[in-house]
Amino acid sequence: MNVMSQPHETAQRIRRNWMAVNDEVRRAAAAAGRDPESVRVIGVSKYVDAATTEMLFDAGCSDLGESRPQVLWQKAEAIAPAVSADPNRRLRWHMIGHVQTNKLRRMLRFDPLIHSVDSERLLRAIDQEAGRQQRVAEVLLEVNISGDESKTGLSPEAVGRLLEISDLNAVRVVGLMAMAGWGTESAEAANQFRSVAELRDHLVESAGCALPELSMGMSGDFREAIAAGATMVRIGSALFKGVI
Numbered sequence: 001m002n003v004m005s006q007p008h009e010t011a012q013r014i015r016r017n018w019m020a021v022n023d024e025v026r027r028a029a030a031a032a033g034r035d036p037e038s039v040r041v042i043g044v045s046k047y048v049d050a051a052t053t054e055m056l057f058d059a060g061c062s063d064l065g066e067s068r069p070q071v072l073w074q075k076a077e078a079i080a081p082a083v084s085a086d087p088n089r090r091l092r093w094h095m096i097g098h099v100q101t102n103k104l105r106r107m108l109r110f111d112p113l114i115h116s117v118d119s120e121r122l123l124r125a126i127d128q129e130a131g132r133q134q135r136v137a138e139v140l141l142e143v144n145i146s147g148d149e150s151k152t153g154l155s156p157e158a159v160g161r162l163l164e165i166s167d168l169n170a171v172r173v174v175g176l177m178a179m180a181g182w183g184t185e186s187a188e189a190a191n192q193f194r195s196v197a198e199l200r201d202h203l204v205e206s207a208g209c210a211l212p213e214l215s216m217g218m219s220g221d222f223r224e225a226i227a228a229g230a231t232m233v234r235i236g237s238a239l240f241k242g243v244i
Contacts, residue, residue: 010243011055017239018043018059025233028226039226042094042215044236046071047244050078056239057082062090065115065234067097069107076110096177096215096234098152101125105133114139115177115215115234118152120162123171131170138174140215143199145192146181153178156199163207175213175231176200180221189221193228200229 026036043061045053046068053064053075066072072093083091093112099122108129117123117139130137141162144153154162163173178196180189193216200211215232217225222233 007051007055010052011058013242014052014055014239015059017241017243018056018061021235021238022060025222025226028223031223032227034226034229038231040232042096042232042234043239044096044218044234045075046097047236047240050075052240052243054079054082057089057091061239063092063094063232065094065096065236067095069095069097069099069103072112073106073110094232094234099126104129108133108135108137111135111137113174116140116142116152117162117173118142118154120165123162123165123168123173127168127171135170137171139171140175140177140213141173143176143178143196145178145196145199146184148181151179151181159199160203160207163203163209173209173211175211175215177215179216179218180224184221186221186224190224190228193217193221193225193230197229 021041025039025041029036029039040063042063042065043056044065045056046066057079072095076093093110095112095114096116098116099114101122104125126137126139141159142153143159144151144155176196180192196216197214200214204211213232214230215234216230217233219235219238222235225233
């Protein structure tokens with residue numbers, strides 16, 4: 001990773017990238033007939049160090065996503081002074097990668113939204129640890145909508161079974177997360193995202209639960225995801241263009 005040498009120059013580039021990405025997201029939402037405020041940009045900061053991540057927060061990004069639990073808590077601790085210095089800003093961390101159960105205790109202290117719950121075992125482990133910490137953990141169930149065996153995620157049928165579990169007390173499922181299949185063309189990605197939205201709607205009706213969040217789409221396919229109803233898009237490379 002080669003971060004630009006001048007901190008001021010790096011910060012300015014990140015700010016311009018942040019503004020450009022938000023403009024594109026707003027245009028995509030408007031084109032889909034949606035309120036632009038209904039879509040949140042999750043800034044995927046796994047590509048950069050804590051100082052550069054703090055620049056993204058300073059640029060206006062209040063939702064940061066990491067793929068490794070230990071990096072999430074290290075960065076959260078590192079940039080905590082900058083976050084607390086602005087009483088008008090709130091930072092929400094998002095865990096978008098695989099979660100090992102032995103990392104939960106320390107990670108949950110930062111109240112991340114966990115996008116990547118892909119088994120009953122992990123869901124119950126989160127419930128147990130969150131209960132121990134006397135907090136409620138919010139999670140998304142990860143759906144393998146493409147059927148690609150090389151990808152993680154639950155089948156649509158398995159998602160329904162997890163929502164039927166009735167003895168969870170400290171975890172709240174607030175929606176679904178999905179990624180389009182590797183190498184998927186735009187039209188097929190759009191179809192897969194629509195399938196996730198349809199699955200969510202079916203589950204809301206059949207299970208009688210609220211699932212307001214749909215985390216779908218990344219730098220290359222967020223427009224298709226927004227058209228399908230994504231409430232969160234996970235953007236990384238576009239935010240650090242010219243920086244790394």
